[in-house]
Amino acid sequence: MINEGYKAMLGGKSVIRELSEYATRRGAEIGYENVFDFSLGNPSVPAPDDFTRTMVDLYEHGDPVAIHGYSPSLGIPSVCATIAELLNRRFGVPYEAHHIFPTTGAAGALSHAMRAVTKPGDEIITFAPYFPEYQPYVAGTGAKLTVVPADTANFQINFDAFEAALNANVQAVLINTPNNPSGAVYSAETLTRLSAILAAKQTEYGHDIFLISDEPYREIVFDGGEQPYPARFYSNTLTCYSFSKSLSLPGERIGYVAVNPRATDADLLVAMMGQISRGTGHNCPPSSIQLGVAKVIDETSDLSVYETNMNLLYDALTSLGFEVVRPGGTFYIFPKALESDATAFCLKAKEYDLILVPSDSFGVTGHFRMAYCVDTEKVKRSIPALERFVREQYGR
Amino acid sequence: MINEGYKAMLGGKSVIRELSEYATRRGAEIGYENVFDFSLGNPSVPAPDDFTRTMVDLYEHGDPVAIHGYSPSLGIPSVCATIAELLNRRFGVPYEAHHIFPTTGAAGALSHAMRAVTKPGDEIITFAPYFPEYQPYVAGTGAKLTVVPADTANFQINFDAFEAALNANVQAVLINTPNNPSGAVYSAETLTRLSAILAAKQTEYGHDIFLISDEPYREIVFDGGEQPYPARFYSNTLTCYSFSKSLSLPGERIGYVAVNPRATDADLLVAMMGQISRGTGHNCPPSSIQLGVAKVIDETSDLSVYETNMNLLYDALTSLGFEVVRPGGTFYIFPKALESDATAFCLKAKEYDLILVPSDSFGVTGHFRMAYCVDTEKVKRSIPALERFVREQYGR
Structure with missing residues (x-):
């Protein structure tokens, strides 16, 4: 029926x-x-033209059985290693290949990250303004999304409202910076304060609270600025990324979850995401696109x-x-x-x-x-x- | 946590x-x-070489913003139309574009088809021998998988065991033909008998029972034979297909669900699958691969x-x-x-x-x-x- x-x-x-x-x-x-x-x-x-050239070269000179073959369920190892190396070099977080889980864009990344660190009935907090698709994403996991009212003065975090909303059922906090829709870039000050509150609440509640950081706009920062890297501020961070915006490949469905090596059970979480995939029909992003993106990992459009x-x-x-x-x-x-x-x-x-x-x-x-x-x-x-x-x- | x-x-x-x-x-x-x-x-x-040439041409001469842009959430309309036309031409079932839902391979197709026609607690029946991944696929939906013992004489269907297993909680029956692991091709006789039983049970129980037909091996039939098309035998059929085997593209994650136009709510089911995607992080198969496969739709490796x-x-x-x-x-x-x-x-x-x-x-x-x-x-x-x-x- x-x-x-x-x-x-x-x-x-x-x-x-x-x-x-x-x-x-x-x-x-x-x-x-x-x-x-x-x-x-x-x-x-x-x-980028280099992406196009890379893909033409793969198609023209690669072995089709290899290029289009099944990706291992935890991603192509060389691709995971390339992403880990990039993040380590740019942000000084010692990722290894087994901390990287390639996904079908940020939607796939969030879907795995949320399921890995919450169970049905748990609470996930996010901050207004927020991307409306967070509602179905969270609903699909069986958890409950609580939205903390906005800091409309500058679209950082309304910390008074956040502290009022926190309770022992909160297992994850979801942020999106640079932010859709406000365009705000969470400052180092914001991330420091957020991290301190989460660390204190972990101790108070006696359980981990994961920070799920949705960062598809990481490379689009104005005035020569940079997005401070949330995982540097808080150990229990799952960074969700998509190449949709940085490489202008939204339709190719390619992104990743990066598990902070300092997180609780950091060495299990990617393998757990492989198990989550089996229940949702995900089974890795496209192999050829994984290979292509890894070859232009330092570029943007x-x-x-x-x-x-x-x-x-x-x-x-x-x-x-x-x-x-x-x-x-x-x-x-x-x-x-x-x-x-x-x-x-x-x-x-x-x-x-x-x-x-x-x-x-x-x-x-x-x-x-x-x-x-x-x-x-x-x-x-x-x-x-x-x-x-x-x-x-x-x-x- | x-x-x-x-x-x-x-x-x-x-x-x-x-x-x-x-x-x-x-x-x-x-x-x-x-x-x-x-x-x-x-x-x-x-x-096929034609697929490689098509992709090189897309990359070299297409507009990258269009090729790599977001696919509409129900798939690229021209791709859906091409698939519908092919199925209509080959099997005489009058699909239109809005009956086709492109997915990330057969895993994605099954994940959507199962969720569309069952709810947690429902029962799905399949037949031994069966693809072991059906267990996590079904578990991920919250439904329960019942396995009917095999007909080991010829790996068609053990109908006595099937009739004994049927009950009013069964909302879907899952078949895989040609079959992994047995290699059996369900005959017209098998499909006729299966269809008659399902039709009678729909009347007896007063609700629809959907047939979810997993057909990634449809094109690999020996001795010049053909796989009889299950949807021709039974109106409430959701056909799940993958190009993984026919075009040797398993890593590119491309397949579809075809909703039989004669099924109950046939005109709603694809739109419902679009909603299901929002909760699982699926969001369409890769755009460039959708376009490429549509251009070689009549070919196989x-x-x-x-x-x-x-x-x-x-x-x-x-x-x-x-x-x-x-x-x-x-x-x-x-x-x-x-x-x-x-x-x-x-x-x-x-x-x-x-x-x-x-x-x-x-x-x-x-x-x-x-x-x-x-x-x-x-x-x-x-x-x-x-x-x-x-x-x-x-x-x-």
Whole structure:
């Protein structure tokens, strides 16, 4: 008999997907170039040429039986070793190959990390604003997601609210930095304080609390800055990464979990993730893509366009009187809306072919998200539309 | 805190994996060419040249942002349409694109199909001998797997045992044809009888019973035969397929679920699978591989070597006095062991560097599986070792 639970979920479509589909339909009417579609976080720059050349070389000169053969269930050993070596070199954490578990992107990484350190009924805490897909990701594990209200002043962590939310049933804390949707980069100060609280609570509760750190935007940090590496601050950290944004390969489903070698049972966790895979039908990311990514491990796409776009939008929004925290990274900006009802605000914007995402599904009211992974030329053309929208609707 | 359930699973390694790892270690000692490794079902023939050329062309001339972009959550529409058209043309079932859900291989397909038509606590029936990974696949959904004893005379279905096992809690029946490990191809007669029983039981119990048909070996059928298409026999069929064997792409994780358009809620099931993905971290098979496979949809690797190998082994085994059902397809053969304890038999064979898999984990006692997806030359060289083993150990 069909599963009524999943059938019932068919009603609840993602707001972002719906807006993106609207933008596509509207584009069919007026030309997609005339729709200022800021809905979807799909990278707009190509993969590095070196990745393309590497893959052509693999296909042309590699042994097809080897390239396309089954990956061992814990990933291709040479690929795991390459990733471990990179992380060690960049962040000074002594990973070895057996601490790295290749996954189908960050979604696959989170799915394994959460199952490895929680069981059904446990509680996972995350911080608003947060990526809405965390809800189904956590629901799928049987754990419960608690969302700590945002620090809307700067989108770091609201520590008072966090300490109030903590309790002995919390087995994991989930962070996302640089953050989707706010663009905030958690500072060393934030990570130090978070780590101290978690360490104290581990002692108080007498059990481990794992930090699951979702870092697909790690390489997109502005003003020459860097994302401080969360695993350096806290031993029980599972770092979840995806090459979707750094190499512009979102459709190829390639990422990893890196288990901090200092974590409890660090030498068992990757093997446990192999067992988790058997129950979810995961069975490793594609072999050829594992091999290809390992060969360009030090590269990224040309990510500079995102900073250019951010500055254009940040300047335009502030000059229009928006309250907005300047993003430190990602390709998102998260201003305060001009009325308290974010959905009403975004519906009005749609009349100007501005596709903005209301903040409610991110766990914050009265804001909106713009994903500026679009051509700079389109960002520039969107500014007069923004001006007209604000003037006509809000008299500014 | 780490999940004790998954930690406990670390003890229970797959017998097949252990034997394969032994074969690799033994190969390091005496040269892998001297190990008659029949443990693993990893295709030994290359992907078609057309697939390689297609991929090189995609990489060299395609738009990287499009090729590597996110696949829609229900798969790339043109790919789904191509698969639907192929199935319609070959099997006369009127699939449309929205009945096809691309997945990460057959493991991903089964994971979605099972969750779509059962809920935790439900019962799924399968037939011995069966692929051992069905146990964790089903356990991961929360349903319970019941194994119907084998028809050891010809490895079709033991219908008496099946009818005895059926009860109102059974929501799905899982078949695998051509079958791993027996090599049996379910006949039209078997599928007709299975379908009639399921139809009658649906009426008796007042609910749907879905047939989940796992068909990764569909294209490997011997003697010019064909696998009768199960979905033609029974409306409530979810066909699970993988290109792992037909195109020799096991590591690329590409397959699909095809929902029979005549099934209950046929137009909802693919969308439900999209929801299931959100909870398991699946999020579509790799985009470039979806596109590549669709372009060679009518092709297969040169699969003839498997039939050559089967005939060599079947003739050798029968002439050595083994009781063996001649495989109709796959790259497996499943003879009766020469003593009742299959594990003891296979341990003795190891002394002759013959790596055979005992039948117990397939749900049958006293047999062994040989995976003959190896070079024909090695199959030939293995026969004297088989002869010596049988003569010295069993005096034949």
